[in-house]
Amino acid sequence: MIFLTLMFSVFREAVAKKIFLGFFAIATLIILFFLLLVNVDSVEGMVNMMEATGEEGVKQLVMGFQVGMITISYFLVITFCFIAVSSFIPSMLEKGNVDILLSKPVSRTNIILAKFLGGVLLIFLSLTYLIGGVWLILSVKSGFWHFPFLYSIPWLTFSFAVVYALIILIGVTTQSTILSIIVSMFLVFVICPVLFVRETVIFSFITNSTMQFVINFFYYILPKLNDINKIIEEIIMGTAVSSYMPAVSSSLFMLAALLLSIFYFRRKDY
Amino acid sequence: MSVIATKELSKEYQSRTFSKEKILALNNFTFEVNEGEIFGILGPNGAGKTTLIKILLGITFRTKGNVQIFGKEIDDTSYKFQTGYLPENHRFPSYLTGEQALAFYGKLGGMNSVDVKKKTDEYLRIVDMDSWRKTKIKKYSKGMLQRLGLAQALMNDPKLVFLDEPTDGVDPIGRKQIRDLLTRLRESGKTIFLNSHLLSEVELICDRVAILNKGGLVASGSVEELTSVADSYRFSVSAIADDLMQPLLNTYKAVIKGPNEFTYKAGTAEELNGLIDFLRQKKAMILQIEKEKNTLENMFINLIGSQD
Ligand SMILES: Nc1ncnc2c1ncn2[C@@H]1O[C@H](COP(=O)(O)OP(=O)(O)OP(=O)(O)O)[C@@H](O)[C@H]1O
Ligand SMILES: [Mg+2]
Numbered sequence: 361m362i363f364l365t366l367m368f369s370v371f372r373e374a375v376a377k378k379i380f381l382g383f384f385a386i387a388t389l390i391i392l393f394f395l396l397l398v399n400v401d402s403v404e405g406m407v408n409m410m411e412a413t414g415e416e417g418v419k420q421l422v423m424g425f426q427v428g429m430i431t432i433s434y435f436l437v438i439t440f441c442f443i444a445v446s447s448f449i450p451s452m453l454e455k456g457n458v459d460i461l462l463s464k465p466v467s468r469t470n471i472i473l474a475k476f477l478g479g480v481l482l483i484f485l486s487l488t489y490l491i492g493g494v495w496l497i498l499s500v501k502s503g504f505w506h507f508p509f510l511y512s513i514p515w516l517t518f519s520f521a522v523v524y525a526l527i528i529l530i531g532v533t534t535q536s537t538i539l540s541i542i543v544s545m546f547l548v549f550v551i552c553p554v555l556f557v558r559e560t561v562i563f564s565f566i567t568n569s570t571m572q573f574v575i576n577f578f579y580y581i582l583p584k585l586n587d588i589n590k591i592i593e594e595i596i597m598g599t600a601v602s603s604y605m606p607a608v609s610s611s612l613f614m615l616a617a618l619l620l621s622i623f624y625f626r627r628k629d630y
Numbered sequence: 631m632s633v634i635a636t637k638e639l640s641k642e643y644q645s646r647t648f649s650k651e652k653i654l655a656l657n658n659f660t661f662e663v664n665e666g667e668i669f670g671i672l673g674p675n676g677a678g679k680t681t682l683i684k685i686l687l688g689i690t691f692r693t694k695g696n697v698q699i700f701g702k703e704i705d706d707t708s709y710k711f712q713t714g715y716l717p718e719n720h721r722f723p724s725y726l727t728g729e730q731a732l733a734f735y736g737k738l739g740g741m742n743s744v745d746v747k748k749k750t751d752e753y754l755r756i757v758d759m760d761s762w763r764k765t766k767i768k769k770y771s772k773g774m775l776q777r778l779g780l781a782q783a784l785m786n787d788p789k790l791v792f793l794d795e796p797t798d799g800v801d802p803i804g805r806k807q808i809r810d811l812l813t814r815l816r817e818s819g820k821t822i823f824l825n826s827h828l829l830s831e832v833e834l835i836c837d838r839v840a841i842l843n844k845g846g847l848v849a850s851g852s853v854e855e856l857t858s859v860a861d862s863y864r865f866s867v868s869a870i871a872d873d874l875m876q877p878l879l880n881t882y883k884a885v886i887k888g889p890n891e892f893t894y895k896a897g898t899a900e901e902l903n904g905l906i907d908f909l910r911q912k913k914a915m916i917l918q919i920e921k922e923k924n925t926l927e928n929m930f931i932n933l934i935g936s937q938d
Binding site for chain 2: 361362365366369372373376451454455456457458459460461462463464465466467627629630
């Protein structure tokens with residue numbers, strides 16, 4: 361009960377942060393866009409396309425939309441959700457606020473876990489709204505009920521959870537919202553993409569084997585969001601998933617970040 | 631039964647991150663608080679009062695020593711079902727309304743939804759915030775925040791309440807209301823642990839006080855004990871006749887305070903009675919004899935001043 365109260369307090373805090381409402385506004389716009397696009401096209405575009413390329417063509421079109429949606433959802437989560445959740449821990453730890461919280465009969469471990477799970481559940485529900493909505497519209501309008509697209513909901517939630525664990529770690533240790541945002545953005549926009557293309561691009565101009573080893577080392581310990589996006593695309597397109605290693609190592613990173621946060625938080629004086 | 635008992639409690643803070651320098655916020659502090667009393671901690675700024683409360687509630691960790699609350703070590707959080715806390719300069723999430731904040735903290739304190747609803751209504755009324763319950767906290771004034779904080783500390787019906795400067799920012803009428811509330815709580819058997827700078831207030835409601843300076847215990851006892859001036863008595867008589875004046879001044883070393891008042895320092899009860907016999911023999915009419923009292927403030931200033 362206490363745990364759930366704490367977990368759902370994340371929801372109210374998110375709603376109070378206007379930025380999270382931005383996510384919903386855009387998600388709703390996207391859903392409306394699909395609703396209208398397919399409506400218009402069903403008169404000429406979609407129907408014509410069906411005649412022109414057959415059932416297989418429609419499937420390819422729908423899956424194309426869905427893969428595109430992954431990229432859109434991913435960037436929505438990164439920009440809106442990461443910024444929204446970055447302040448959760450620092451504001452919880454503000455002097456005068458944390459004192460009351462810690463005087464309640466809830467362990468520090470559970471405080472971190474409740475905030476973590478609350479955030480993850482929140483993003484899961486938000487993604488369900490966005491992706492589930494788009495899936496429903498595409499399915500009804502095309503008659504092609506492509507369930508693998510729905511797997512992207514837990515997968516994207518997982519990507520969020522990995523970075524959220526890092527955001528919590530930075531929040532607990534530095535109590536700085538800005539730093540949490542900067543680090544998570546740097547990770548998502550610089551580190552992950554660069555490490556993702558290390559073999560195809562980076563290693564062609566960094567040829568020193570020690571440097572390559574260092575880069576590989578970071579690749580293996582840090583989260584692999586781009587690799588996870590690739591897994592999601594493979595699932596949607598129905599091709600075999602090339603490797604689950606990125607998912608496994610990212611979950612280890614997430615666990616490590618959470619454990620470190622709890623370890624630090626349990627010892628800290630407020 | 632003692633509700634709080636500490637033994638040689640010490641707390642060292644690091645003065646800065648990565649610095650070896652330490653601040654000794656509490657130094658071998660041993661004390662007890664009994665069930666059903668209002669216990670006050672006094673001390674100058676930085677004496678370690680807030681640190682003490684935070685250690686008792688597991689917000690800060692002790693460096694050394696023992697703490698028992700309700701007769702048990704504080705190694706898990708279960709005792710916190712029975713405690714309430716109003717921190718100094720507390721803040722609530724400002725996007726909540728008053729009643730939402732109470733509901734939130736009530737549930738965190740382990741209350742069920744039915745009780746939360748009932749107690750929210752009850753305590754909003756007690757602290758006079760009923761008309762503000764639907765207003766966002768960011769629009770509250772300082773005193774309103776303090777009242778809401780007090781309701782938060784009390785609504786889970788705790789056996790032991792920690793109040794750090796509860797009347798800070800509250801107007802005189804509100805202060806009186808809070809004092810009355812605390813007295814009522816004591817009557818219902820609750821133990822109250824109070825930090826305050828307002829010595830006159832502490833004097834009015836505390837059963838016992840401890841004075842803390844630089845992390846160490848300087849004095850403790852009932853307000854009565856701490857404020858009574860050793861063996862000095864104030865006499866009121868109908869008049870100090872001339873034949874009384876000389877012996878009073880010379881033999882008894884009394885200090886004349888007015889046409890019919892003087893004070894006398896008696897080493898023993900015999901000496902005191904000796905003076906009374908003398909006055910009666912001289913047919914002086916004794917109207918009142920009172921043991922002299924210091925104000926808590928005077929006592930405090932003397933005590934702390936003499937330490938620096
Ligand atoms: N988190 C902290 N880190 C380092 N030093 C601290 C910390 N909190 C308190 N101190 C130091 O510990 C000492 C005691 O502080 P404390 O807040 O307990 O004083 P206080 O008696 O409550 O004072 P006041 O009357 O001003 O509220 C002070 O010297 C303070 O600087
Ligand atoms: Mg203080």
